Amino acid sequence: MADKLTPRSEDYSKWYNEIVPRAGLADYAPVRGCMVIMPYGYALWENIRADLDRRFKETGHVNAYFPLFIPMSFLEKEAEHVEGFSPELAVVTHGGGKELEEPLVVRPTSETVIGALYSKWIQSYRDLPVLINQWANVVRWEKRPRLFLRTTEFLWQEGHTAHATREEAEEETIRMLNVYADFAEQTAAIPVIRGRKSESEKFAGGVASYTIEAMMGNCWALQSATSHFLGQNFAKAFDITYLDRDNVLQHCWTTSWGLSTRMVGAVIMAHGDDQGLMLPPRLAPIQVVVVPIWKEDAQRATVMAAVEEIQRSLSDVRVEVDARDEYSPGWKFNEWELKGVPVRVEIGPRDVEKGQAVLSRRDVSGKAGKSFVPLEGLAQAVIDLLEEVQRALYDRALAFREEKTxxxxxxxxxxxxxxxxxxxxxxxxxxxxxxxxxxxxxxxxxxxxxxxxxxxxxxxxxxxxxxxxxxxxxxx
Amino acid sequence: MADKLTPRSEDYSKWYNEIVPRAGLADYAPVRGCMVIMPYGYALWENIRADLDRRFKETGHVNAYFPLFIPMSFLEKEAEHVEGFSPELAVVTHGGGKELEEPLVVRPTSETVIGALYSKWIQSYRDLPVLINQWANVVRWEKRPRLFLRTTEFLWQEGHTAHATREEAEEETIRMLNVYADFAEQTAAIPVIRGRKSESEKFAGGVASYTIEAMMGNCWALQSATSHFLGQNFAKAFDITYLDRDNVLQHCWTTSWGLSTRMVGAVIMAHGDDQGLMLPPRLAPIQVVVVPIWKEDAQRATVMAAVEEIQRSLSDVRVEVDARDEYSPGWKFNEWELKGVPVRVEIGPRDVEKGQAVLSRRDVSGKAGKSFVPLEGLAQAVIDLLEEVQRALYDRALAFREEKTxxxxxxxxxxxxxxxxxxxxxxxxxxxxxxxxxxxxxxxxxxxxxxxxxxxxxxxxxxxxxxxxxxxxxxx
Known part of the structure; x- marks a missing residue:
């Protein structure tokens, strides 16, 4: 770490732009507007994904995968939809060495192509509801890119459901909004406001859009996930119909809902301080870092034996031991604080003698955040502290939002x-x-x-x- | 199921084309050559993915995500590479409503764009090895598409590693070939031959390509995964260099390796019979289906109580209960056989009285595949039978290959x-x-x-x- 990180309190925007690549979260790609999600950032996304995927499956959804390419004519079937997305499209005009008869759009969202498939798959009321989610990349051309927040390509999930009645579809829309809100609050430690979007802010082609809005550290809002009630608009455009119990042909009612890698941006911006990231324990790729300390080589074996014991006792925790010789403990402390690891364990020869270690929490700086803990009860103390940090991050973010509302x-x-x-x-x-x-x-x-x-x-x-x-x- | 499935023994190719959509694995997309992976097929892919991802992480790899779009000029930096991939490219010429200055290729594989990033990230021998994998979609224009086997878009993982020495890169190439082979044999129950590709079959731009080749049910081969030793070809084209311990600038040695949704095709084609799929238990989305049987409504409660008890006892197994009223037991047996569920449990009122159930294995037809099992020991019997079926599928495929070699x-x-x-x-x-x-x-x-x-x-x-x-x- 050659240059000092710009303090968050001094220049929030600059802090964000510096911390994202420096913490190993993401980098700009050679193509303007696109991003590379680096291993540490991708691990964060994997944890977001695993938590949401579990919630989707618990609410009866299954995953599937729909194609990247959509015929341009599909988007044009829903007038508001194509008007809303046209300025952001990436268009494939050549394939297999030839010019295509019809240009293909790289999906900006998949209501249209999924609508075409649902039209084929759904015949009878017995086929309903259809509750499908997909994890995918999407492309929306971006003129003012910002890593995680606005990039031409991003990763997301998009749920697409079809129902027999308006009521069921409306219920689903709110159910998934609540799934997002619970995820944001319980897992990402970010308090959110659940609400309806205004006419000018709603999804192009939908009837009503719902959102969870979170306050970032500079008091700006981040739309963190959306859930749309699409009425029968796409069902009519794509002929998604079913025979009801009385053998009468009816149009389905559909919904769609999505959360993207923007959420990684939300986690960075809602938490964090001048020293760097502050990751909520439930999402942190590394929940605990153990830093062994010694001055003379002779002490190494003693300390490392204790460290291995600590690591074994923390088998349910995502733990990393930083025993690199080429860096000093102080350098390591800074590094792991910058990377937002919630809890640090420090242990030196004197600690081993005394049968203790130092526990240090990322969210409370200085002495107040440190405590000596007996090695015997260390594992439980670490687990408790992770829970405590999770809660504290949420409480702090909520108090901040209330103060700033x-x-x-x-x-x-x-x-x-x-x-x-x-x-x-x-x-x-x-x-x-x-x-x-x-x-x-x-x-x-x-x-x-x-x-x-x-x-x-x-x-x-x-x-x-x-x-x-x-x-x-x-x-x- | 209106029409009868074409028997595999009668017309292998037709059987494949029919079983894939009918079992709910995949469907053709509106864009020619593209596919939709349906929920049952995607669940199979999720199981493949989870197993491989664990193996990659155990061998020290981390995941990341690189961009979908690659500047055309990047492909041209490696002469053999662009020559090999040119006929298959999909090209974006317009973005955000404007014609692009440089056309963008939708990634057919990511050596080039990852090379550009590695060139930036790798400075010193301390940064090596870099061991990154990505799960992604790729596009290779396909004139004769076939679901899972050859589609214009498919899902895969691609590992990309950079090393300080030739030996390390060669070791990595073979290590990952072995990971693939172990996965194919232990998890997918498909015996494979590990070998080197000929000059005309090797990866465009590589030095040596390794493959696992599996025999399908019609004696054709399916290249099921490949691992490439790229030498310094891409390191030179993209300037991936590091300062060694003596402060001398060196080019890295790189590898790449991939396995795709083709593997789903391999699982379908290596196993299966005239009745449909035959999924290896370790990959099957549903490992056990329980079919309750009753003639009079009064029997329903008794049978369902036993079924719920069975389901509870099988909490470590992926189990589905098919209690639908609108279908007969015989219809359900056919349906789940077609879908390849490895083990079926049947239970009727007489069985409940006797404290037993019928266990039926998918891979052995008729009476030989059935046994009465006491309810008390049912869970263990199911687990043992799943292991037995897993082994039997492998043994059968191996015997078939040996017979046909x-x-x-x-x-x-x-x-x-x-x-x-x-x-x-x-x-x-x-x-x-x-x-x-x-x-x-x-x-x-x-x-x-x-x-x-x-x-x-x-x-x-x-x-x-x-x-x-x-x-x-x-x-x-």
């Missing part, structure tokens, strides 16, 4: 607060209001929270009657 | 035998010989087996001196 009732206050807060305000829902706010402040409506019990009021932007409050913020 | 010493015998056998014969290695055989019989050299201890002999094709024997066969 304000309620306003007029446009002047909204305009002023929105650069550094989540702003909650009555809104009539008019697209003109949203356009005006965006023009003035670059902020947008993030969502209309689902859990709100408010009396009708007055729109903070235009003064018209408003039924609900919305959250406004700058967003990635 | 012949040694010949002259061209007439080679030409005659090669349509229905693996033919082992001395070969001098000349590309002209191979071209002649292909012209005459459509067969090719599959590999020069690694494990052979033969005296020098005479080439069976051209009569020149030959040092080694090769395996010749028709191939997918």
């Amino acid at each position: 304000v309620d306003v009732s007029n446009y002047d206050d909204l305009r002023e607060a929105v650069s550094g807060h989540f702003v909650r305000a009555y809104w009539c829902g008019s697209p003109e209001d949203e356009a005006r706010l965006k023009e003035d402040t670059k902020a947008t409506s993030r969502c209309i929270p689902i859990d709100q019990h408010v009396e009708p009021g007055v729109c903070a932007i235009c003064g018209q009657p408003a039924q609900e409050k919305a959250i406004f913020a700058r967003a990635y | 012949v040694d010949v010493s002259n061209y007439d015998d080679l030409r005659e035998a090669v349509s229905g056998h693996f033919v082992r014969a001395y070969w001098c290695g000349s590309p002209e010989d191979e071209a002649r055989l292909k012209e005459d019989t459509k067969a090719t050299s599959r590999c020069i087996p690694i494990d052979q201890h033969v005296e020098p002999g005479v080439c069976a094709i051209c009569g020149q001196p030959a040092q080694e024997k090769a395996i010749f066969a028709r191939a997918y």
Whole structure:
């Protein structure tokens, strides 16, 4: 580590751009806008993926894989859909040495091609519901790329379900929104607001879009996952029909929902400090790093014997021993703090003598974060501390968000607060209001929270009657 | 199941084409040459993937993700490589609504783009070896597509490693070949021949390619995975260099190795019979299906209570209970046989009374494959039977291959035998010989087996001196 990391408190954006490659999470690819997910970042994604995949399977979904290439004409079958995605498409015009008769789109999302297959697979009410998810790469051309947050290619999962009734499809939409929210809060330690997207922010071709919105360390919002109720729009465009119990042909009701490698960006930006990353234990590729310390070579064997014993006792934990000779303990401490490992175990010859080790938590700096623990009970102490850090990261992020959320009732206050807060305000829902706010402040409506019990009021932007409050913020 | 499945013994190729969609493994996509991997087929791939991923991690590899798009100029840096892949490329010419300055290739394999990144990441001998794998989709334009065997897009893993010395890279090449062979034999129950590819069959841009070749049910060969020693070819083309211990700049030695969704095709074609699939227990998405049987509704509760008890006792097994009312037991037996579930448990009211169930193994038809087992010891009996079926599938495939392998010493015998056998014969290695055989019989050299201890002999094709024997066969 030649250069010092720019402190997060000094320049948040610069900190992010530096920490991502330096911690071994990702790097830019030779093709502008594309990214390489490096091993440490990919391990984080694998943990996200494993946790979500388990949740999807528990809620009755199965995985499948649909093709990367979609005929251009498919996208054109749903008018709003093609209008929304056209500016972002990558188009294959040549294949196998020849110009293609019809250009192929590299999937930006798969509603259309999956719709064509569902039309073929679904015949009867007995075939419903269809509950399929896929893990895949998608491409949306990006002019202002940023690693994990906006890249031309990214990895994600997209769930696509078909149902017999509107009610079932709406239930599924909210069920999966809740799966995302639980994942974000319990596993990624990021509190989120569950809400509906405004008309201008909703999925192109859908009826209603739901989102989980998280506050990042600079008070900007990150849309962390979305769940869409598609009504019968795609069922009509792709002829997804079934014979009901009375032998009457009906259109299906469909949903789609997705979470991407953006979530890695959320984890980086929601947690972390001037020293680097701060990974939630449930997602951290390395949960515990053990750093053995000795001054004379003669001490090495004693210390390493204790370290091996510690490693054995932590068989249920993702543990790494850093016994490299070429680096000093202090250098290693910095390195693993930068990489956000939640818990560190330090042990030297004196500790071995005393039958103890030093436990150090990443989220509390200085002496307050350190404690001497007897070797006998170390494994349990480590497991408990990991749970404690997991909770503490969530609590800290929640307290931060609450501190940085304000309620306003007029446009002047909204305009002023929105650069550094989540702003909650009555809104009539008019697209003109949203356009005006965006023009003035670059902020947008993030969502209309689902859990709100408010009396009708007055729109903070235009003064018209408003039924609900919305959250406004700058967003990635 | 309206139409009867074409028997495998009657028309092997037709059987394959019918069983793949009918068993719910895969379907053709709207874009010619592309495939949809359906949930049952994807579950099979997930099991392949999980087993291999564990093996890769045990041998010190980590996963990462590299971009889908590769600048055309990158492929051109390695002359043989671009020549080999050019006819198969899909090319993106437009992105974000504009024509691109440089066309982008949709990766057919990733040596080039990974080479560019390794050049950046590797500086010193301390950075070596780099042992990275990626799970990804790749595209190679396919004119005669066949589900799983040859599709324009397929899923695979590609390992890419960089080493300080030639010896280390060669060791890695063989290590991964052995990982593939162990996987094929132990997990997929498919015996394979480990060997070197001939000059005309080797990877474009590599120094030496190794393969595992498996015999399918029609005596054709399927190249099931490959491992390439790339020498310094890509290191020189992409400037992958490191400073050695003496501070001298050296080029790295690299390898690459891959296994794809073709392996699903291998599992289908190596096993199976007239009734359908026959999945090896270690890969089967459903290892055991339980079919409850009753004639009167009053019996249902009794039988289902026993079934639930059975299901509970099989918590370590992938078990499915088929209690659907709309189908008869006979229909269900056919369905699950077609889907290749290794073990079936049948239980009716009389069985419950007697405290027993019927265990039926997929690989042995008729009474010989059935046994009555006391409910008390059922779980263990099922686990033992799964192991037994796993072994039996391997043994059967091995016996079949041995029966269908012949040694010949002259061209007439080679030409005659090669349509229905693996033919082992001395070969001098000349590309002209191979071209002649292909012209005459459509067969090719599959590999020069690694494990052979033969005296020098005479080439069976051209009569020149030959040092080694090769395996010749028709191939997918």
